[in-house]
Amino acid sequence: MADKLIQDIPFSILDLAPITEGNNAGITFQNSLRLAQRVEELGFRRYWLAEHHNMESVASSATSVLIGYIAGGTKSIRVGSGGIMLPNHAPLVVAEQFGTLASLYPGRIDLGLGRAPGTDQVTARALRRNYMESAQDFPDDVIALQTYFSADNKNAKVRAIPGEGLDVPIWILGSSTDSARLAAHLGLPYAFASHFAPAHFLDAIELYRRNFRPSAHLAQPYVMACVNVIAADTNEEAERLATSFFQLATGIITGKRRPLQPPVDSMDGLWGEYEEAAVRQMMKYTFIGDRKRVGKDLAYFQQRTQLDELMVTSHIYDPQARIHSYEVLKSVQDERVAVG
Template sequence: MANKLVQHIPLSILDLAPITEGNNAVVTFRNSLRLAQRAEELGYRRYWLAEHHNMESVASSATSVLIGYIAGGTNTIRVGSGGIMLPNHAPLVVAEQFGTLASLYPGRIDLGLGRAPGTDQVTARALRRNHMESAQDFPDDVTALQTYFSADNSSSKVRAIPGEGLDIPIWILGSSTDSARLAAHMGLPYAFASHFAPTHFLNAIALYRQNFRPSQHLARPYVMACVNVIAADTNEEAEWLATSFFQLATGIITGRRRALQPPVESMEGLWGEYEEEAVRQMMKFTFIGDRKTVGSGLADFQQRTQLDELMVTSHIYDPQARIHSYEVLKSIQDESFFSS
């Protein structure tokens, strides 16, 4: 029997703006825009970009600038951050940036916030210089952002213009129970990074739902989770495409990061037993295969989690194959391939 809930939950995309081997950021940005435009045609709800720094394989370091580029090249899809790493920025600067984006593209901008630096500690210090904010200041910084966006802040000595009085949805992003508690306490939507941090996922979303306090922003809990999907016309093709993802993940585990590599026929010699086990554990919520395989896996995942929205990221070397993966995923939903 078709799982009606899975059929109708919104699908969204997280783009890490991958720099592929042999290419540069210029190519990456063009590929991201093509993907966003196709996602809009297919009916995806959101297109989010993530803030990372000092990573050879990621081009989305100036996240708000890239959000403007994607929003300017599309018409209806929501565009946002998954997320802005708030300890790296003064809340006023974020409020002004996203106030500008929301003024240019009204009703289409989301602000997802994370408490991690999105990089190593040395780079984090270079980003912050004399800015002493840390993860411990995150709740106060979120509150400060809400204040800057509030129309009631018009009499304050410090105002976000543009930004003040604009309805810019704030999301709490996280990979732990701490972020779940904060999102529940503040009555904000919650997005979990289950695509790379599966350990606390089920506990975190349960805690969020149990402790949610309705707010002026949200009446009931709203959970979105991100997973890895590599879909193709056959299982064999999908497994081959996935070797680029496995190489990338192995580089994260070993600290030998590189641009996203082309697929290979076999991972033998590219990872050892320990690396493979670590990658598969870290990337637990990864769905690779054809329509039937991916559909069955996602139906089981949704049955266990009862998500309100599913966000997908796909580390695929060839840009057209990456677009096709999202086409396959949408066809799975549209053609009721999800089954329970």
């Protein structure tokens, strides 16, 4: 089988609905919708939103509500979760919410599931779920969700209405080999969070492919990975835009989280040697530059990984610059870029 080039696979978007310095969640949601509408025009396949809690820079905590807003403002792009953090929710509630979304927007809703709480332990307790028990129950909860969506569940004592009998694709999300084993065992598509957890990426996708068991949902393994891309017309402009992302990542490393900051001319004084090293390690799969540089780097990345689909997230302060970054990225598919 011939290698899949970066130009041969679909591109998709992961949006954490970033709250930028000086703005609020309402403006963030408007910016997300404008981005979704533009990438739909460009031909991106999916627009996913991620569940996080108690983070000053992230507005996507009520993920299913925001999915409905984005799906309602677009026409064809698939909209889904990247993901719903299942330890925070009863499977029945998730089935009902996504059954409602799939009824409103048939054939357009994806349900990506993660086993982490998407927050700190104190907030996880405030969400009224015991994280350790829920994380251990993750495989059973995924199977429970599949049951609620199944038409065969119509005679059960507990049913998901709406939800039952609907085609809501379930994805397993992960950043470790545990999630890869589960996705392979259940015969489900697998999405890896390589944009912030690169350590086990290559091992996990290899394990998933090697152990994949065909299911009624999927005949062959299907791997999507998320990476960070910050693209612009010049390398210099892209590097400057990336300083907003570096400031955000430094805040994660140091525990001093803030809304997404404007770009700066230099990171000198904003991070130390340790913070810079930690950020660059955590954000290993980050591609910054103009079309030529990003295209070449992504071509090499695809040569190594042979993804079936690429998901991209871009932490850029200015909403128009963020849209343009995706326009530059999409232009990579218009030409063959040499790896060497």
